[in-house]
Amino acid sequence: MISTTSTAPATAPVIRTQGLTKQFTSRKQTVDAVRGLDLRVDEGELVALLGPNGAGKSTTLRMLTTLLPPTAGTAQVAGFDITRQRSAVRARIGYIGQGNGAGQSQRGRDELLSQGRCYGMSRAATAARADELIASLDLTGVADRKVSTMSGGQRRRLDIALGLVHSPRLLFLDEPSTGLDPQNRVNLQEHVRALRARHGTTVVLTTHYLDEADALAERVIIIDHGQLIADDTPAGLKARHADSELVLAFDDAADAQRAADRLRQHVPDRPARIEPVPDPSGARRPPGAQVVLRAADAPRLLPRLLRDLEEAGLAPAAATAASPTLDDVFLSLTGRSLRDAGGAESADADAADANAKETPA
CATH class of the missing domain: 3.30.70.120 (Alpha-Beta Plaits)
Incomplete structure (x- = not known):
């Protein structure tokens, strides 16, 4: 049974999915990465998607950002259909994925400048925003080096800057803190809070850092085996389930x-x-x-x-x-710890997602 207390206001949602489904082929078997997901996110919300590896979090984000077509179901993002109006969706969102998004032979600052220009920002505004992000994400000493010469943590911070450069009204963050040291994790959280305070940005993130979800998110959605199993505030989930x-x-x-x-x-x-x-x-x-x-x-x-x-x-x-933690909530709902959950099904889903092999519609 799904646990939820969220109520939908009369305004149009920023994200709306109905029966959203994604299947992959892995080892000649069909893997249901996302199964019939019904989801609503309203303007200005900060929502964290939690679940073990292979639960369907990243696959969901990749569909909502038009990087993967759904096998079944529908979704509207920023008022546009993710399959029929992909360009309109992409123009209105920011996305920080798990992989490195910058060109390895390019210089970090140049990548930021190009990203801003692609989103229609003026040269002056792009340069100012790039300087701001370079300073706040501790990239000053490496911004003018080729991306291939940066450390893994530096490349990760550059990816974050690329996703934030145009101050999007809707921002997707897929495991944004992976590879970051504690100081830069805090810097990233401050950036997310500042985006919301200044621009009312809607944020949807996946994370394995439960303290990060607890500190940042006003609403936590728990996904397991491709299905939504709980949706509430962090405090509400802990009070009801742990x-x-x-x-x-x-x-x-x-x-x-x-x-x-x-x-x-x-x-x-x-x-x-x-x-x-x-x-x-x-x-x-x-x-x-x-x-x-x-x-x-x-x-x-x-x-x-x-x-x-x-x-x-x-x-x-x-x-x-x-006090209880979000991991305690997951344990109560599924009988497994969120930190330790996984297994063959999760591994198959992860491998299928990485290979991105679709089953026939």
């Missing part, structure tokens, strides 16, 4: 067991588990243990639980409460 975790450490394993038994009075439907915690000092004393409890809104439970344990003479040596 539990917080409490960890109570005890110096004595017997106290930990008694505490776990007592916690059942407060959370009877969520049994706590006990994990050994060896004494790091190596002292000869009973080994410690920690009680781990997962429950809805566990941080709010913590003060009450601590008071009760202290009254029972079972005060823990340490206590922590961790």
Whole structure:
């Protein structure tokens, strides 16, 4: 069952798909990379697509940016059909893909200038924008070198600059932070926020950095096996589909067991588990243990639980409460961790997507 709380306002969407489907041929078998995707993105939204490798995220972006034709279904981007009006779509979007987009024999600055001119910017505006991006993405020392001489991280930052040079109203980012160091990841996030603040840019991104999706996106769409399985705000997804975790450490394993038994009075439907915690000092004393409890809104439970344990003479040596993550959401919805999900089907979809071999319509 799809989890969604999003509501569609009366204005026309920037992106609208109905039954969008993409099939590939891999190892003489048909792979459903995207299966009947119904999606709406409205103007000004910042949407993150999450899912394991092969889930269909990149294939979806490639269809929406007209780089791949769909096998079935329809999609309109910026008011234009992705199959019949590809040029109109391309004129209105920016796209930062996973591969290197700059010519290897060209100089970085020249690529930026050419990109701006292709989008109808004046020479002066293009030069100013290129200088701004070169400085902010830490390319000053390499901008006038050939792309082939740049490091992988430098080429990635140049790709990002190429996608941002014309300040598009609709921007697609496919794993934009891959290969970037933490500082440039932060710079990229600042650019995305600035685009939205200054121009109201609509942003759709895929990412494997769950903290990035949590920090940037107002709305998270989770895709698995080519299908949309959840659509909500990050906070909404975590509140509805994931539990917080409490960890109570005890110096004595017997106290930990008694505490776990007592916690059942407060959370009877969520049994706590006990994990050994060896004494790091190596002292000869009973080994410690920690009680781990997962429950809805566990941080709010913590003060009450601590008071009760202290009254029972079972005060823990340490206590922590961790809020749920988007990976916890994915685990709850699919039974798998987003970080570890994959398998043969995902590998086949990735290989098929890379080879871009379509099945007959």
